[in-house]
Amino acid sequence: MTNIIHQSFEIPEYLNAKIPAEYRGGMREHVRMMVLDRNTGETYHDRFEQIDSYLSPGDLLVFNNSRTIPAVLKAEGKIEIRLSRQVGEGQWEALILGETNGTLILPNQLYAHIIGVGSEPPLVKIAFSKAGTELLDDIYQYGEPIRYEYIENPWPLDAYQTVYGSVPGSVEMPSAGRAFSWKLIKRLKQKGINVAFLQLHAGLSYYGNDDWPIPTKHPESFHIPSDTANLVNTTRKSGGRVIAVGTTVVRALETAVNEIGEVEASTGVTNLYIKKGFQLQAVQGLLTGFHEPKASHLDLLTALIEEERLGAAYQEALQQGYLWHEFGDMNLIISTRESK
Template sequence: MKAAARSFLIPNYLNANTPAEYRGIQRDHVRLMTLDPVTGETFHNFFYQLNACLREGDLLVLNNSRTIPAVLKGKKQKQAIELHLSRKLSNHEWEGLIVGGVFTIGEKIDFPGDLTATITGLGNEAPLIILSFSKGGLDLYDAIYRYGEPLHYEYIETPWPLEMYQTVYASVPGSVEMPSAGRAFSWKLLNKLKQKGVKIAFVQLHAGLSYYGNDRWPNPSKHLEVFCVPKETAELVNKTKKNNGRVIAVGTTVVRALETAVNNAGNVEAQEGITRLYIQKGYPLKAVDGLLTGFHEPEASHLDLLTAFIEEDYLMKAYNEALTTGYLWHEFGDMNLILPMEEKL
């Protein structure tokens, strides 16, 4: 997929650097491109019209992980440093990334609020490291929320408040980046979907760092993330499939969680732990039939996952169409639904 993915460039004016609410529209009024993976046909609408794409008996699975302020600024031997948290390892340990700095195992970093962290080892992959904090549990989370800032990348020019990086249904803190596929949902739209007979279920997958800076991205085969598929969700997925309904994942995080929880019999079972699942072209999807997601950068492994749903040629044709028609990229941008369409909107 990489060669095809790199064949497009995102112009700066299509990098959404402002939340919809600050652009004068509601969350659910961003644009929606619906892409039929069977025919490659595209349809252009707005996200609040999503209910016209779904039908009674469908199941929408959301990631209710809540975004934490994962950027901590401190000092290492009087040198200012910036730490990006990535993945919780234990009550007091995190995997993280020091931005633009050189580190030595055993060094201590001082943060506000009498919080310190000692670099104890290398992370799962370079350039991640392991840090042991002087506080743990709720005390550590309290310090993170008091002194941390939301993670944002170069295309975001304004320090937006943390609530701008949350979905309306987020409830379980743990993601260092917003599970952004669900950001456009409003309670009004969710209630409209329920009234139509679309079922709603939740999983948790705490999103880790998707970009390490300096043109470095995680190795998708080594990218570890904590997830939980509750029993109620597993049962709803299996029941939906049995009744010929469609399971639509809201975000690549949901796809990873559900497909990780598929057992040898092809059913989803309640499960929690760490997933290292890498989904790409040819992967036999067993739990998920459709995907609601944003528009991804050419280097992102998310695009590899999308090719498990749709042929690369169709995907690249649709992405080029999105570029020429002005769709916005990234977490504050527009949305893409990949799902066979029985009729036009």
């Protein structure tokens, strides 16, 4: 992992976003946005609903339309199951909190058994007694959204969805797109800014007790439709900018780049770890939230902008009072002076 940015800041408690914007009396798009020029390191401070001011006709926004599932299940014996990734029919990698003998008893005659190790400790592989829509029905009926310690109050599952999320599978919200409303997306399209969708089902990004996933052992399932791949390639060829809405989109698109530098329609599992020095071929910009000091997402950001500039911008974000985490403010990293 990189060093400078990971060690350069701490998030004060008062900058943890605990309440979604629409529960603070506003709308989803009523959050702040720091625009960061990836070439110069210059910053601009604005409202997210003004994002169209920084985009141009012919640019392409790529969204992750994976839908968040209620991935926390409570089993008998005060055991908590945090689903991470589906690995087979009725089989998941999961984090188990609490003492278990290997059998997990859940409501509605649902059982699960630990059948192996996961992609990395402390994840394990579990097999449920149900599968398909029957299992998904139980997950939706008895599960709860994953909620980390900085979120004091439980919020409904809908608070953990993007408005365009349509394919269930993420255990954590692909939160970079949370601030978009359909009204804003429509306005962007009317201005000639194109939109496309893919799926990457986000797994657990944190295991608790200061334990984070190893970036090279964090597989996530993805699907890039042919329409999206074609739009990315034609945008690049026509001089437009491909702007990923979220690090998940960057990971999926860069995984699908072929030997001639084009994105191919594809379905699979990615272990791609993007860090400083990685040559991005599909993406020229990124809309994302503000990331925690030990999150590997910061490593991905250093493939877009020099680490020193990113660190300086994060210090400025702290001084300006930007809010962190999934209900927080936005960061647009883009070449603002790029010729069109």
